Amino acid sequence: MYEKISTDIEHLRKLFVFPESQDKFLEFGKQILDMMYKSFKQKGGLHSSITLDELTSLFSDISIPRDPQLLRDIFPEIENKIASHSVKVYSPYYIGHMTSAIPYFTILIDMIISSLNQNQVKIETAKASTFVERELLCWIHRLIYQKSAKFYRETVQNHRVALGNVTSDGTLANLTAMMVARNLLFAPDGRFPGIARAGIAEAYRHYNCERTVILISKRGHYSFDKIADTCGIGDSNVIKIPVDTGSNKIDLNILRKELNEIEAYNQNHEQKIKILSLIGIAGTTETGNIDNLYEMNRLARKYNTRFHVDAAWGGPVLFVDDYSHLFKGIEDADSVTFDSHKLLYLPLSMGMVLFNNQKDLQSLQHTTQYVVRPDSRDQGRFTIEGSRPFAALRPWVALKVIGSEGFKLLFEKAFTISSYFKTQIDIHPNFESLNDPELFIFNYRFIPVKIKKHLESLISENSAETLKMASRINSSLNEVNIQLHRDIRNNDLSFVSRTVLESTRYAPDEIVVLRAVTINPLTTTSIIKEIIAEHNKLGLKLFNKSYKKRFKNYF
Numbered sequence: 001m002y003e004k005i006s007t008d009i010e011h012l013r014k015l016f017v018f019p020e021s022q023d024k025f026l027e028f029g030k031q032i033l034d035m036m037y038k039s040f041k042q043k044g045g046l047h048s049s050i051t052l053d054e055l056t057s058l059f060s061d062i063s064i065p066r067d068p069q070l071l072r073d074i075f076p077e078i079e080n081k082i083a084s085h086s087v088k089v090y091s092p093y094y095i096g097h098m099t100s101a102i103p104y105f106t107i108l109i110d111m112i113i114s115s116l117n118q119n120q121v122k123i124e125t126a127k128a129s130t131f132v133e134r135e136l137l138c139w140i141h142r143l144i145y146q147k148s149a150k151f152y153r154e155t156v157q158n159h160r161v162a163l164g165n166v167t168s169d170g171t172l173a174n175l176t177a178m179m180v181a182r183n184l185l186f187a188p189d190g191r192f193p194g195i196a197r198a199g200i201a202e203a204y205r206h207y208n209c210e211r212t213v214i215l216i217s218k219r220g221h222y223s224f225d226k227i228a229d230t231c232g233i234g235d236s237n238v239i240k241i242p243v244d245t246g247s248n249k250i251d252l253n254i255l256r257k258e259l260n261e262i263e264a265y266n267q268n269h270e271q272k273i274k275i276l277s278l279i280g281i282a283g284t285t286e287t288g289n290i291d292n293l294y295e296m297n298r299l300a301r302k303y304n305t306r307f308h309v310d311a312a313w314g315g316p317v318l319f320v321d322d323y324s325h326l327f328k329g330i331e332d333a334d335s336v337t338f339d340s341h342k343l344l345y346l347p348l349s350m351g352m353v354l355f356n357n358q359k360d361l362q363s364l365q366h367t368t369q370y371v372v373r374p375d376s377r378d379q380g381r382f383t384i385e386g387s388r389p390f391a392a393l394r395p396w397v398a399l400k401v402i403g404s405e406g407f408k409l410l411f412e413k414a415f416t417i418s419s420y421f422k423t424q425i426d427i428h429p430n431f432e433s434l435n436d437p438e439l440f441i442f443n444y445r446f447i448p449v450k451i452k453k454h455l456e457s458l459i460s461e462n463s464a465e466t467l468k469m470a471s472r473i474n475s476s477l478n479e480v481n482i483q484l485h486r487d488i489r490n491n492d493l494s495f496v497s498r499t500v501l502e503s504t505r506y507a508p509d510e511i512v513v514l515r516a517v518t519i520n521p522l523t524t525t526s527i528i529k530e531i532i533a534e535h536n537k538l539g540l541k542l543f544n545k546s547y548k549k550r551f552k553n554y555f
């Protein structure tokens, strides 16, 4: 099948840069670009029709390839077995997840990142790129914290302080913020060397601590469960505060009550409950809503704890002045997470975590003799991760090519599309909207008009019996929407995702919702119209075929 070539050191030597034969690099480079260009232009569905079982058998070779093969023989394999069976996340009809279209130039930037192959952990392998990374961190820090120009001029390249870290993703940015919070909460104290040195058991003993908790809304990203596990406080200590019905923002009354209860407990007990951090969300994963950051920050100050804002999704929307009121309070947060592979439209993946206090990251400092020496400029001194690529080049370039004004326009367009989507669903007889899409994430469900009217009258009657019937209807509608989601997926003309919300107007009923993330600049209002028409057609077909009889029992 493949041309057999000998295992020959001369052949292998030529694979490395700079290849002896430079034209091979250019020739193959062109071939790859052509291949990807062709795959972008491919017509058809969003997913290939290959089944998961077929993919299993395509990729079940259990042996490491033994003999070298020619690159040109591998390309068809990449094209036919991988590229053609990848999800077309760049399609304007693919509006199901936070992963969307990327600007074409960023693909080329990734070639530069790989070609330079800088390792950001230390300046010995990342010279100019260390400074680029710091400059980028300064830009984003300023976008969030808006300190004086003097402050930024003094800190941008001052290696004795750190405005933040570049991380592999949002999860690691959140983890970094929580590790800093942990190390500051259980800081060195007298003979106690701090939790980072002594470990959690000794820290709890020293500080008379029974448990440490994180407070976040029920809409919080599940990364905080992983983080609580990783940093040793245990994921059962992530306290999930309910959200206000409909708004999906943390219920401040319940948060206050929880904080008061912790305070009262601590007054009466020798062993204390410590609060690692309050977490505000600027763009919830499921619903795209922003917590009341201003009030949360005030509560964090009142209860003497830290305030972290997870703006992995919504952070870039700070470019839009008209929406900055939604983020009020973020400028006082102790730390903020910001992803570049979400609303900066960049290829996966890169996150950032920014700190209000430029000394905070010193609590994570680790140094060795062979890398990240104490007073070096090595970016790896304060990072949890070790080797890291020069991913910062992507946002650094994109912010120049698109500019904050350009991003503003992209977000204004995204706002228009999600508002249009909601309006169309609101006036549609067979759908209902189930959230207010502040940041481009819209939840809705299919509900045939007759059922909608009946449900409304049952709820307005408001008796125990009618509410029980309403719950039964909602439960059946959940089944309809799960199946509809499968049908949409199988029809393969468009894609939305699906989740379950306990926070809709039907609370406490849990409602299955379809979730549309409308950020792709190529998605137009007429595409949204087409998508709604398709979902309506599939919904009616499904309902009439499989559910009509059952729903008759509810009247």
Ligand SMILES: Cc1ncc(COP(=O)(O)O)c(C=O)c1O
Pocket: 098, 169, 170, 171, 172, 174, 221, 223, 281, 283, 284, 285, 310, 311, 312, 313, 339, 349, 351
């Ligand atoms: C609000 C929020 N925080 C954190 C994350 C985690 O980001 P990542 O997937 O980059 O680790 C996500 C991902 O969807 C998110 O929506």
